[in-house]
Amino acid sequence: MAPVEWLCELCTEILLDPVTLPCCGESFCQECLRQWTITKLEDGAQRPRCPAGCGKKIDYRLPQTSKVLRQLLESSHSAEIAERRGEAEDVTPLLGGFEAWQEVAAARDIVVGDQVYVSFGTSGVVLCNHETTHVKVKFDSVLHGTGTLNVFPAQLMPQLPRSRSACGSEQRALQIGEAVVAALNLTTGEPPVVAVPFGTPGTIVGAAVEGRIEVLFTSSSGPKRLNVQRFEIETAGELLGGFRMAQQVKACRDIYAEAILLVESGTLGQVLGEYSDTRLVVRFERRMDGSEQAVNLGPGEIEFDRKAMQQRAMTCAAISGVCAAGSALVTQPFDVVKTRMQIHCMVTSDAKSGYRYFKVARVGKTFRETMAMAGWRGLWVGSMARVVQMGLSGLLIGPLFEYAELLSNDADRPLRHPLILGEDPGRTIVHPRSTRDMFIEVKTG
Numbered sequence: 001m002a003p004v005e006w007l008c009e010l011c012t013e014i015l016l017d018p019v020t021l022p023c024c025g026e027s028f029c030q031e032c033l034r035q036w037t038i039t040k041l042e043d044g045a046q047r048p049r050c051p052a053g054c055g056k057k058i059d060y061r062l063p064q065t066s067k068v069l070r071q072l073l074e075s076s077h078s079a080e081i082a083e084r085r086g087e088a089e090d091v092t093p094l095l096g097g098f099e100a101w102q103e104v105a106a107a108r109d110i111v112v113g114d115q116v117y118v119s120f121g122t123s124g125v126v127l128c129n130h131e132t133t134h135v136k137v138k139f140d141s142v143l144h145g146t147g148t149l150n151v152f153p154a155q156l157m158p159q160l161p162r163s164r165s166a167c168g169s170e171q172r173a174l175q176i177g178e179a180v181v182a183a184l185n186l187t188t189g190e191p192p193v194v195a196v197p198f199g200t201p202g203t204i205v206g207a208a209v210e211g212r213i214e215v216l217f218t219s220s221s222g223p224k225r226l227n228v229q230r231f232e233i234e235t236a237g238e239l240l241g242g243f244r245m246a247q248q249v250k251a252c253r254d255i256y257a258e259a260i261l262l263v264e265s266g267t268l269g270q271v272l273g274e275y276s277d278t279r280l281v282v283r284f285e286r287r288m289d290g291s292e293q294a295v296n297l298g299p300g301e302i303e304f305d306r307k308a309m310q311q312r313a314m315t316c317a318a319i320s321g322v323c324a325a326g327s328a329l330v331t332q333p334f335d336v337v338k339t340r341m342q343i344h345c346m347v348t349s350d351a352k353s354g355y356r357y358f359k360v361a362r363v364g365k366t367f368r369e370t371m372a373m374a375g376w377r378g379l380w381v382g383s384m385a386r387v388v389q390m391g392l393s394g395l396l397i398g399p400l401f402e403y404a405e406l407l408s409n410d411a412d413r414p415l416r417h418p419l420i421l422g423e424d425p426g427r428t429i430v431h432p433r434s435t436r437d438m439f440i441e442v443k444t445g
């Protein structure tokens with residue numbers, strides 16, 4: 001007989017697959033804890049309380065079994081463990097091929113009566129079978145009820161598998177139902193058209209072919225459903241330092257890579273994402289070393305500056321307005337001369353001889369005539385109206401050029417090869433650019 005501290009308080013037998021709770025450090029059999037959790041959730045609790053009696057609520061996503069403790073028990077009490085395992089053998093498998101405590105999501109809206117209890121994409125864990133047709137699921141968020149529902153296996157889909165980034169490291173697993181944003185401009189069709197601009201928010205709604213993720217984006221032109229790759233989306237919400245994806249920022253100090261000045265203080269840029277746990281990726285409008293690549297930097301090196309962005313648009317409009325007005329003023333004499341030449345009486349007739357003479361207006365002569373008639377000021381007759389008109393159109397055209405520049409900068413970025421998928425090509429992303437790693441430059445120091 002095993003010592004009392006190796007017994008599960010719930011079944012008073014030796015611990016089988018022990019799980020240690022973080023609240024008070026007590027261990028229980030995995031199966032006992034699962035049964036405890038199911039009972040408490042069925043009773044209507046949002047979260048079960050610790051069965052050791054410490055009074056704290058525990059997560060229904062139970063901790064993993066304690067490997068060392070299990071090995072210790074299996075080597076020291078192998079006979080008792082083997083006996084318990086033998087008893088546990090004949091457990092019926094879950095319907096739909098699910099495993100107990102598997103992460104799932106609602107594959108459709110789950111309706112009870114005429115009310116939606118769980119909306120499509122909500123995440124949850126499978127608890128156990130319910131009768132012969134249903135499985136019991138604890139959903140993370142529900143519109144009605146406590147979150148524990150008996151559903152048909154077909155109403156569930158397994159959660160997304162873990163994925164690996166381009167450089168091979170494992171990325172944080174995304175969940176169906178999770179809020180994300182587009183990590184770059186997502187294009188569709190041939191020729192590629194930007195369907196979902198960088199920074200557009202969306203929700204993961206499922207897994208798609210070839211490890212792709214199905215996302216419902218809420219763009220300004222309405223909802224768009226696209227299959228994307230892991231690197232094409234980022235988790236929504238605040239990045240390091242409270243910045244957001246696609247946010248306009250300003251360098252608040254000179255940014256150096258070793259001794260080389262990369263970005264001058266005050267340069268505007270856009271946040272492209274997180275580079276690591278401590279650094280962000282920012283593309284600046286101008287780099288002092290002439291490179292176009294984005295820079296990774298600490299969140300303390302940039303600041304959000306709405307005023308600067310507004311000033312930039314105003315400055316741009318003002319400069320173009322002044323330039324247009326100035327050029328109108330400078331070219332005014334030519335306009336006067338041109339108009340005079342246009343209304344010049346070309347035909348004269350000689351009453352004596354009966355011949356008609358054609359006189360063609362000359363630029364130099366018209367200039368001199370105008371000067372003789374009205375002096376220098378005559379060349380600028382009507383200039384005020386023209387300067388005002390040109391100045392105003394300049395105000396409008398300046399920002400238009402600015403916009404065209406942004407578009408052309410965007411078009412400059414490398415395009416990725418389209419990936420052809422069999423069914424429904426309209427929903428396939430034609431990769432707009434290479435992986436993000438391509439335009440990140442690692443900065444040290």
Ligand SMILES: [Zn+2]
Nearest residue numbers: 008011029032
């Ligand atoms: Zn037990």
Ligand SMILES: [Zn+2]
Nearest residue numbers: 023024050054
């Ligand atoms: Zn406890």
